[in-house]
Amino acid sequence: MNYEKQEIKQGITLHQIQTENYKTNLYAIFIATPLKRENVTLDALISAVLRRGTKNLPSQEQISKKLEMMYGASFNCGIEKTGDNHILKFYLEALSEEFLPKPEELIKESLGILLDLSFNPYTENGAFKAEYVEGEKQNLKQIIEAKIDQKDRYAYDRCTEEMFKGKPYGLYKYGYVEDLESITPESLYKYYQELIATAKIDIFCSGRLKDKNVKEIIEQNENMKNLKERKPNYIINNETTEAKEVTKANEQDKTQKSMDTNEKIEGKENNEIKAKNENVVTESMQIAQGKLVIGLDVNETKENSRFIASVYNAILGGGANSKLFQNVREKNSLAYTANSGYIRVKNVIFIRCGIEIDNYEKALDTIKEQLEDMKNGNFTDEDIKSSKELILASIEAITEEQDTEITYYYGQELADRFVTVEEYAEKIKDVKREQIIDFAKNVTINTIYFLRD
Amino acid sequence: MKVIESLKIKEKAYVEELENGLKIIIIPKKNTKKKYIIWGTHFGSIDNHFIMPKTGEEVYIPDGVAHFLEHKMFEQPNGTNSLDTLMALGIDANAYTTNDHTAYLFECTSHFDEGLKELLDYVQHPYFTDENVEKEKGIIGQEIRMYDDDPGWQLYMNALDCMYKENPIKIDIAGTVESISKINPDVLYKCYNTFYHPSNMVLVACGDFEPQELLEKIKSQLLPKENQGEIKRIYPPKEEKINKEYKSVKMEVSTPIFMMGYKDTQTEKTERVKKHIAVEIILNMIIGKSSKLYEKCYKEGLLLAQPDFDYESNEQYSHVLISANSKDSKKVEEGILQEIEKMQKDGLDAERFEQIRRKIYGDYVIEYNSVGDIARMFLADTMKGVQSFDYIEQFETVTKEYAENILKDLFKKENKVMSVVEPN
Numbered sequence: 001m002n003y004e005k006q007e008i009k010q011g012i013t014l015h016q017i018q019t020e021n022y023k024t025n026l027y028a029i030f031i032a033t034p035l036k037r038e039n040v041t042l043d044a045l046i047s048a049v050l051r052r053g054t055k056n057l058p059s060q061e062q063i064s065k066k067l068e069m070m071y072g073a074s075f076n077c078g079i080e081k082t083g084d085n086h087i088l089k090f091y092l093e094a095l096s097e098e099f100l101p102k103p104e105e106l107i108k109e110s111l112g113i114l115l116d117l118s119f120n121p122y123t124e125n126g127a128f129k130a131e132y133v134e135g136e137k138q139n140l141k142q143i144i145e146a147k148i149d150q151k152d153r154y155a156y157d158r159c160t161e162e163m164f165k166g167k168p169y170g171l172y173k174y175g176y177v178e179d180l181e182s183i184t185p186e187s188l189y190k191y192y193q194e195l196i197a198t199a200k201i202d203i204f205c206s207g208r209l210k211d212k213n214v215k216e217i218i219e220q221n222e223n224m225k226n227l228k229e230r231k232p233n234y235i236i237n238n239e240t241t242e243a244k245e246v247t248k249a250n251e252q253d254k255t256q257k258s259m260d261t262n263e264k265i266e267g268k269e270n271n272e273i274k275a276k277n278e279n280v281v282t283e284s285m286q287i288a289q290g291k292l293v294i295g296l297d298v299n300e301t302k303e304n305s306r307f308i309a310s311v312y313n314a315i316l317g318g319g320a321n322s323k324l325f326q327n328v329r330e331k332n333s334l335a336y337t338a339n340s341g342y343i344r345v346k347n348v349i350f351i352r353c354g355i356e357i358d359n360y361e362k363a364l365d366t367i368k369e370q371l372e373d374m375k376n377g378n379f380t381d382e383d384i385k386s387s388k389e390l391i392l393a394s395i396e397a398i399t400e401e402q403d404t405e406i407t408y409y410y411g412q413e414l415a416d417r418f419v420t421v422e423e424y425a426e427k428i429k430d431v432k433r434e435q436i437i438d439f440a441k442n443v444t445i446n447t448i449y450f451l452r453d
Numbered sequence: 454m455k456v457i458e459s460l461k462i463k464e465k466a467y468v469e470e471l472e473n474g475l476k477i478i479i480i481p482k483k484n485t486k487k488k489y490i491i492w493g494t495h496f497g498s499i500d501n502h503f504i505m506p507k508t509g510e511e512v513y514i515p516d517g518v519a520h521f522l523e524h525k526m527f528e529q530p531n532g533t534n535s536l537d538t539l540m541a542l543g544i545d546a547n548a549y550t551t552n553d554h555t556a557y558l559f560e561c562t563s564h565f566d567e568g569l570k571e572l573l574d575y576v577q578h579p580y581f582t583d584e585n586v587e588k589e590k591g592i593i594g595q596e597i598r599m600y601d602d603d604p605g606w607q608l609y610m611n612a613l614d615c616m617y618k619e620n621p622i623k624i625d626i627a628g629t630v631e632s633i634s635k636i637n638p639d640v641l642y643k644c645y646n647t648f649y650h651p652s653n654m655v656l657v658a659c660g661d662f663e664p665q666e667l668l669e670k671i672k673s674q675l676l677p678k679e680n681q682g683e684i685k686r687i688y689p690p691k692e693e694k695i696n697k698e699y700k701s702v703k704m705e706v707s708t709p710i711f712m713m714g715y716k717d718t719q720t721e722k723t724e725r726v727k728k729h730i731a732v733e734i735i736l737n738m739i740i741g742k743s744s745k746l747y748e749k750c751y752k753e754g755l756l757l758a759q760p761d762f763d764y765e766s767n768e769q770y771s772h773v774l775i776s777a778n779s780k781d782s783k784k785v786e787e788g789i790l791q792e793i794e795k796m797q798k799d800g801l802d803a804e805r806f807e808q809i810r811r812k813i814y815g816d817y818v819i820e821y822n823s824v825g826d827i828a829r830m831f832l833a834d835t836m837k838g839v840q841s842f843d844y845i846e847q848f849e850t851v852t853k854e855y856a857e858n859i860l861k862d863l864f865k866k867e868n869k870v871m872s873v874v875e876p877n
Contacts, residue, residue, distance in 0.1 A: 021485055023819060023821050065743045065808060068809060069808055072812035072819075093819070099461075099463075142754075145707040289595065320534075389542055390540060392563075400487045400823075
């Protein structure tokens with residue numbers, strides 16, 4: 001196995017993936033913290049401010065120059081929502097030492113810069129540089145406001161927000177404009193220090209790393225030495241933790257509850273779950289094509305049900321053979337796009353279609369028919385086979401892209417569920433028709449969101 | 454097979470031109486599980502007026518035919534759809550149409566031989582009926598709608614409209630709802646028979662292959678075809694001048710987006726790679742991530758990210774595009790203009806030039822990380838008459854002086870256009 005995991009200190013883990021398939025090495029640092037309404041905007045702002053400068057490279061221009069001299073190494077950072085965690089992500093990609101026109105110690109240099117960017121920001125008077133914070137506040141404002149630009153993404157985000165109203169997962173990963181004003185360079189820096197002292201930190205390295213002593217390089221790094229061990233504060237999400245509540249509880253209350261790491265929501269028996277009324281939301285914008293997004297609850301919390309869910313989802317809306325693609329697009333010409341995606345960490349499925357606005361009713365009926373078909377077992381063995389092939393191909397592809405492989409292992413780390421790529425493939429192959437039908441009976445529509453003109 | 458090699462990045466390409474004119478390029482990649490194959494025809498949205506080599510008939514076709522044809526190729530006489538057949542094998546299959554070519558491809562980790570058989574089979578067997586052509590109009594109509602709502606696409610189309618009056622690159626690849634309504638099986642067959650001839654096609658494969666073995670496999674599955682003379686493509690005469698300086702539309706966006714363009718004169722085929730490298734270096738020096746101008750714009754909140762830039766160049770068109778989101782595109786444009794003027798006057802900074810050259814070298818090497826990127830690059834370059842390794846090999850021939858000449862020659866005020874999408 002080419003994957004190895006080592007603890008640097010408590011709460012800080014190094015993951016190494018040894019591979020010779022690429023011209024590049026990829027390095028990543030992930031900082032995970034629970035999603036909270038009061039912190040989302042701060043998290044997003046931090047990832048933006050950090051890229052502005054470090055103590056060693058105080059401006060973006062200097063960072064870029066340095067990276068360009070390293071044969072166009074590229075640095076990237078951003079913010080992601082994974083389950084109920086907010087993840088600050090930092091990536092650095094650089095050529096493998098083997099393909100340099102002349103020898104240089106690029107691994108050490110790359111890790112040095114990445115750790116510097118994550119943990120050694122440029123400060124003035126015990127706070128982030130005011131100019132950087134102000135600039136990034138303006139930029140973040142624009143990013144948040146730009147959520148309307150990509151219509152299908154917007155519709156998807158809005159459906160998620162409606163479906164998880166008042167819960168961490170319903171939060172927008174870039175935060176909220178109204179939070180920005182009160183943030184100061186001091187308050188942000190204070191929050192940042194707290195964050196890096198308590199968050200779960202994972203470092204990934206992928207590429208030609210043989211005999212390069214990556215662990216030692218990291219342990220010797222000054223920024224790493226300055227980080228204390230910690231009992232990491234983050235939330236474990238997997239199919240067994242994501243029971244769906246029967247009624248909508250007080251929003252304030254819910255937020256509090258699911259944010260506490262130690263207090264998991266009790267799993268509920270399936271028979272307790274009654275079909276909720278569908279929540280229908282329609283919104284208007286000046287657009288030519290309507291965007292229909294349907295959020296489905298999966299009321300099944302058995303261990304390993306995620307594998308059945310994957311196959312169910314692939315049959316429903318995974319690819320060109322799926323029921324949605326075939327019936328919504330091919331047979332009825334109602335849409336150009338029609339697919340579905342399973343969000344494992346929240347145990348929900350989203351159906352997404354771009355449709356002619358007048359076809360709303362017809363498209364919705366057709367989609368509901370497909371959901372009924374799934375419950376009644378109206379799908380062929382051929383459908384199961386091709387869906388499994390589709391998933392297996394994507395599993396095979398995990399080790400073919402550096403960032404995909406890193407994301408795979410990090411996903412497991414966060415979900416506290418470790419299966420090798422090979423085991424994952426076996427579990428998919430083992431899924432049976434009856435299991436899919438049983439699973440289908442536990443799928444209910446939660447939210448129907450339609451963006452129209 | 455002929456072997457071309459890049460020692461710098463330790464890659465080889467095996468090339469063979471068959472008797473029927475089909476060009477096959479195989480790039481072996483040891484130890485990768487993914488295999489990628491792409492079969493392209495030199496037929497894109499700009500080819501809307503031509504003479505059929507066999508009959509001598511002069512044909513005008515409605516806008517969007519190349520793309521329509523691409524959609525319809527998957528359909529088989531027995532009622533199956535090859536896209537479904539491939540997907541059912543876990544093979545990720547797709548097709549796309551550009552200005553100058555149409556391509557059919559798949560990527561897989563297993564079932565490659567079955568996939569190859571299906572690919573070769575469906576691309577060689579068109580099946581168009583009145584009924585299946587009618588049905589497709591609904592689906593493509595929705596695709597066109599999707600692009601109607603895409604500010605980035607509208608921005609690009611408007612930039613082209615500014616640069617060219619008659620050039621067919623202005624035609625929307627998918628056509629319009631009106632233009633595709635005129636498409637019928639007869640038009641599709643005419644285009645298929647003309648452009649889907651082996652002599653007008655290129656096949657590229659990348660993955661863990663034994664080149665000779667794969668070549669034989671492909672050859673054994675090709676249908677015999679009569680040789681065909683050259684296809685005469687008719688394009689409007691080249692226009693020296695731009696069409697208009699400025700175009701702006703309103704759409705539902707949060708901040709304005711702009712695309713600045715410089716129309717270029719045509720370049721000799723042999724010089725295109727070198728010029729391309731030089732243009733990339735220049736653009737990075739003007740407003741790349743490490744440039745003073747970018748830092749200034751970023752600080753002032755005028756830019757949130759480095760602008761995208763592109764140099765598109767072939768026989769029919771050639772231009773530079775710079776695009777970004779900005780609350781004040783006028784100011785960014787002014788900054789870019791000043792920077793260009795300054796660089797034209799003072800020459801390029803030697804240290805920065807070297808730094809950017811290193812960066813571009815890294816960028817080109819990174820393209821060789823994925824079998825898909827490699828195969829698509831070789832196909833697109835071959836369609837343009839370029840050899841992909843040349844980007845790595847000719848790299849060192851691009852000097853500061855050469856780039857300075859390009860800078861003076863290409864970035865002229867009178868060739869500049871600006872397209873803007875403003876919020877409602």
